[in-house]
Amino acid sequence: MMKTGIATVSISGTLEEKIEAIAAAGFSGIEIFEQDFIADDRSPREVAARVREAGLDLMLFQPFRDFEGLPAPLRARAFDRAERKFDLMQELGCDLMLVCSSVHPEAMGGIDRAAQDFAELGERAARRGLRIGYEALAWGRHVNDHRDAWEVVRRADHPSIGLILDSFHTLARRIDPDTIRRIPGDRIFFVQLADAPAIEMDLLYWSRHFRNMPGEGDLDITGFMRAVMATGYAGPISLEIFNDQFRGGPSRTIAGDGYRSLVALMDDVRRAEPEAHVDLPTFPARTTVEGTAFLEFAAQGEDKSALERLLATLGFRRTASHVSKSLTLWTQGKIRIAVNAETTGHAHSAWVARGTTVCDIGLNVSSAAETLARAQALGAESFRQPLGPGQLDIPAIRGLGGSVLHFLDQTSGLADVWSVEFQAQEDDPAPDAGLLHVDHIAQTMSYDEMLSWSLFYTTLFDMHKTPMVDVIDPDGLVRSQALSSPDGRFRITLNGAETHRTLAGGFLAESFGASVQHVAFATGDIFATATTLSTVGFEALPIPSNYYADLAARFDLDVGLLDRMRAANILFDVDEHGAFFQLYSRPFAGGMFFEVLQREGGAYAGYGAPNAPFRIAAQKRLMRPKGIPRIKREIERKKPSDI
Ligand code: MG
Ligand code: MG
Numbered sequence: 001m002m003k004t005g006i007a008t009v010s011i012s013g014t015l016e017e018k019i020e021a022i023a024a025a026g027f028s029g030i031e032i033f034e035q036d037f038i039a040d041d042r043s044p045r046e047v048a049a050r051v052r053e054a055g056l057d058l059m060l061f062q063p064f065r066d067f068e069g070l071p072a073p074l075r076a077r078a079f080d081r082a083e084r085k086f087d088l089m090q091e092l093g094c095d096l097m098l099v100c101s102s103v104h105p106e107a108m109g110g111i112d113r114a115a116q117d118f119a120e121l122g123e124r125a126a127r128r129g130l131r132i133g134y135e136a137l138a139w140g141r142h143v144n145d146h147r148d149a150w151e152v153v154r155r156a157d158h159p160s161i162g163l164i165l166d167s168f169h170t171l172a173r174r175i176d177p178d179t180i181r182r183i184p185g186d187r188i189f190f191v192q193l194a195d196a197p198a199i200e201m202d203l204l205y206w207s208r209h210f211r212n213m214p215g216e217g218d219l220d221i222t223g224f225m226r227a228v229m230a231t232g233y234a235g236p237i238s239l240e241i242f243n244d245q246f247r248g249g250p251s252r253t254i255a256g257d258g259y260r261s262l263v264a265l266m267d268d269v270r271r272a273e274p275e276a277h278v279d280l281p282t283f284p285a286r287t288t289v290e291g292t293a294f295l296e297f298a299a300q301g302e303d304k305s306a307l308e309r310l311l312a313t314l315g316f317r318r319t320a321s322h323v324s325k326s327l328t329l330w331t332q333g334k335i336r337i338a339v340n341a342e343t344t345g346h347a348h349s350a351w352v353a354r355g356t357t358v359c360d361i362g363l364n365v366s367s368a369a370e371t372l373a374r375a376q377a378l379g380a381e382s383f384r385q386p387l388g389p390g391q392l393d394i395p396a397i398r399g400l401g402g403s404v405l406h407f408l409d410q411t412s413g414l415a416d417v418w419s420v421e422f423q424a425q426e427d428d429p430a431p432d433a434g435l436l437h438v439d440h441i442a443q444t445m446s447y448d449e450m451l452s453w454s455l456f457y458t459t460l461f462d463m464h465k466t467p468m469v470d471v472i473d474p475d476g477l478v479r480s481q482a483l484s485s486p487d488g489r490f491r492i493t494l495n496g497a498e499t500h501r502t503l504a505g506g507f508l509a510e511s512f513g514a515s516v517q518h519v520a521f522a523t524g525d526i527f528a529t530a531t532t533l534s535t536v537g538f539e540a541l542p543i544p545s546n547y548y549a550d551l552a553a554r555f556d557l558d559v560g561l562l563d564r565m566r567a568a569n570i571l572f573d574v575d576e577h578g579a580f581f582q583l584y585s586r587p588f589a590g591g592m593f594f595e596v597l598q599r600e601g602g603a604y605a606g607y608g609a610p611n612a613p614f615r616i617a618a619q620k621r622l623m624r625p626k627g628i629p630r631i632k633r634e635i636e637r638k639k640p641s642d643i
Contacts (some may be wrong), residue, residue, distance in 0.1 A: 002266065005059045005238030007031040007192070007256050013251040015040040015047070019054050025255035026379055027052040029057030031192075032094065044091035052093075059236050060190055061089050064631070065126055067121070068114040068152070069107040069142060072637045075117070082121060086128050090187075096131050096189060098164055101149060109142035115155035122158030133164035133189035138172050138203045146170050150183050160413055162189030167224045167242065168196060168211055172203055172293050177224040180373025185232030190354030193262070211241045213261035216451045225269045229276035237262065241406040245448050257452050260378045264459035275567075279287055283377035284370035286462040289363050289490035292438035293408045295519060296327075296360035298351035299525040302576075303589055304341050307356060308438060309339060310588055313538040313595075314521070315529075320422035322386040329422055330400055333436040335521060336362075336418070345385050346404060356589035358516035360404045361398075361441065363490065368395045368407035375460055391415050399443065401514035430436035433532040439522040439597055440491035440607065444504045445514035447496035453514070454494060457483050461490070471612040473499035474620065482607055503616045506623075507591035520595035520607075526581040529596055530568035540569040541584035541593070541622070547571070547614050577603035582611065587619050 004027050008018045015036045022030055030051065040047060049197040051058050064085055067078050082097075089097060099121075118134060125132050136149035143149050147167055153163045165188060170177055173176055188264045195217030214221040225237075239258045246254045263280070270278035271285065308318070308330070316330040316337065330337040340347035340359065350359035365371045378380060383396040383404050394417060396406040407537050408417065445453055463483045471478040476499040482493045495517065497505035507517050523529040533540070547565045552558060554572065565572055565581070573580045580599040597608070608615075 003028045003236035004262050005029040005236045006032055007033055007240040008036040009033040011251045011254045012247050012249055018249050021251035021255040023054040025057055027261040027284050029059040031060040032058055033063055042234050044088055048092045058094040059090055060096050060098055061094045064097055065285055065353045066098045066102045067099050068102050068117045073406035079086055086130055098135055100135045101137045101143035103141050111151050114152045118156035118161045119158050122161040124162040133162050135164040135166055136169055138169040145175055147179055162187050164190045166192040167221050168194040168207055170336055171219040177227045180227040181230050183231055188233045191228055193219050193238050194241050209244050211243050213257055214265040215261050216455055222268050226273040229269055252454055257381055257454055257455055260459050263378055286372045287371040288462045289365055289367045289485050289487045293362035293364045295358055296338040296340055296440045298340050298347040299356040300341045300351055303356040314537050319425050322422055337437055354511045362406040362568040365407050365409055366545055368409040371407045378459055381466055387569040391421055400453055431532050434523045434529045435521040437518040439492055441516055442493040442518045444495045444507055444517040447498045450494055450496040465491050469609050473502035473616050478504045489635045503619055510590035518593045518595055520597050523596055523598050526598040527564055539586055541586055541618050543569045543618055572606050573610055575604050575606055580604040580608055582608050584615055586622055
């Protein structure tokens with residue numbers, strides 16, 4: 001089996017917390033970072049025993065710096081330092097040391113000089129049954145390219161001396177990873193992986209603060225790893241991530257993200273490089289989500305009535321009730337919204353914890369079983385609750401932030417859930433407003449959690465990431481990133497709030513953590529929809545006339561069109577693919593809202609980001625004074641009848 005590892009420096013906490021989190025995530029071993037070891041108060045033998053007790057290998061001891069190319073007497077001292085570290089490694093029972101290329105001001109260049117130093121170090125290491133791996137730092141004084149490091153190793157020509165590859169150092173310097181294909185796989189002792197966002201900055205600073213998990217950044221980690229595996233390399237594959245957010249993040253989440261990213265990456269590598277041997281159990285490829293099957297809200301009491309009134313004014317009809325649960329179904333076009341007022345189970349817990357919230361999302365996929373299998377291979381937890389009579393066992397997993405995702409497909413009868421579990425109900429036939437399907441689901445989280453969420457979706461589903469955009473809230477910045485299935489049938493926007501004063505941040509505090517803040521429904525004709533909505537009592541978010549004056553200045557719009565937009569509080573944008581119209585509901589339940597939109601010709605690719613500052617300002621004007629709704633809801637939640 002492929003050995004997976006992670007450097008202790010990659011995650012937060014004490015060494016003990018790191019060990020626990022790394023073991024729980026499913027890794028086979030760790031790279032022990034010397035700093036983490038020194039900060040611990042246990043002896044080397046005790047630490048080693050603890051690591052093994054947790055089921056982990058001690059794969060690598062690192063880093064040993066500024067070794068090669070030194071003049072006398074510094075050279076002799078470097079060997080002495082190495083011998084002291086060899087003592088420690090023997091106590092730890094770790095047989096591989098990482099030596100990174102020197103940045104010492106007195107280090108001299110020359111491949112042969114360095115090779116001689118390594119030949120001698122290899123001899124000393126071999127006497128103790130240890131091995132040395134040489135890594136080219138991107139900012140090394142003389143060696144800063146894996147091709148040069150390999151040449152040093154090749155000329156050292158000692159079985160205890162090998163190469164260590166680190167994707168960051170190769171890719172940050174834009175060195176073609178295919179040059180790795182020429183290196184014999186058995187001369188590579190260890191492989192470290194890190195991705196990073198594309199930012200122009202000093203290499204050392206970039207590396208120490210902005211590395212992230214494979215798939216979270218912009219480097220071609222798959223290309224790098226394909227080249228490594230093509231050499232026949234069969235050793236450990238390990239993450240070495242220096243990231244300020246991760247250092248402050250929850251250790252279990254970060255370790256879980258690391259494992260997920262590594263397994264997804266190696267699965268991509270095996271699919272792209274079939275001749276290479278990736279020793280990993282097989283699991284299904286990324287799922288292409290075919291659309292949103294349903295959204296389930298947890299809501300009770302007055303909040304439930306308010307939500308149902310709002311749904312009715314959006315043209316939804318209550319078409320069915322669950323056979324055994326307090327669960328009603330509201331439908332329009334292909335949209336299904338369930339409102340769950342159960343007093344036990346997941347929806348109830350979600351309501352108690354957060355108030356009105358989206359507690360469950362159902363997705364249409366081609367195979368629910370395969371989607372579940374992939375999710376589990378990536379470390380996701382499957383979700384189950386006791387089934388009542390006649391209830392179908394629909395595959396589900398826990399997403400992030402306590403959310404649940406159900407997978408429905410056509411093959412296993414799961415799509416029949418609506419006829420099997422629900423009883424149709426004839427209500428007053430309210431007019432349909434022409435809403436067709438869910439266009440996107442917008443989830444709000446703290447900025448620090450955004451990478452976890454995007455990794456979750458992009459490793460499980462076939463989704464494109466668009467570059468992050470800044471949304472200006474009058475009280476701060478919100479970062480927004482959109483993820484979309486290739487044909488756009490499933491879209492998620494992630495909104496990362498940095499302060500509680502923004503609309504998104506206030507919602508986050510109000511809902512006690514990340515969750516769905518808005519849902520957008522698509523219509524084929526927003527003006528017809530707006531006309532119908534006005535007859536059923538829908539109150540749109542009022543947009544100030546300044547906005548329309550600005551639209552008139554920015555775009556060459558027909559006056560009649562502008563007037564119709566103004567009358568219906570419709571916002572406008574256009575990109576190279578087509579025009580875009582949107583309108584919003586007023587906020588409800590602590591800052592949630594609905595959006596209605598039209599992508600003219602289905603072509604506009606964005607989400608109306610230029611309009612977001614005006615929408616947010618308009619919503620904030622309508623929000624109740626801070627503090628009141630939350631206290632009120634906490635009191636409501638504590639009513640004995642609700643428990
Ligand atoms: Mg490294
Ligand atoms: Mg939106």
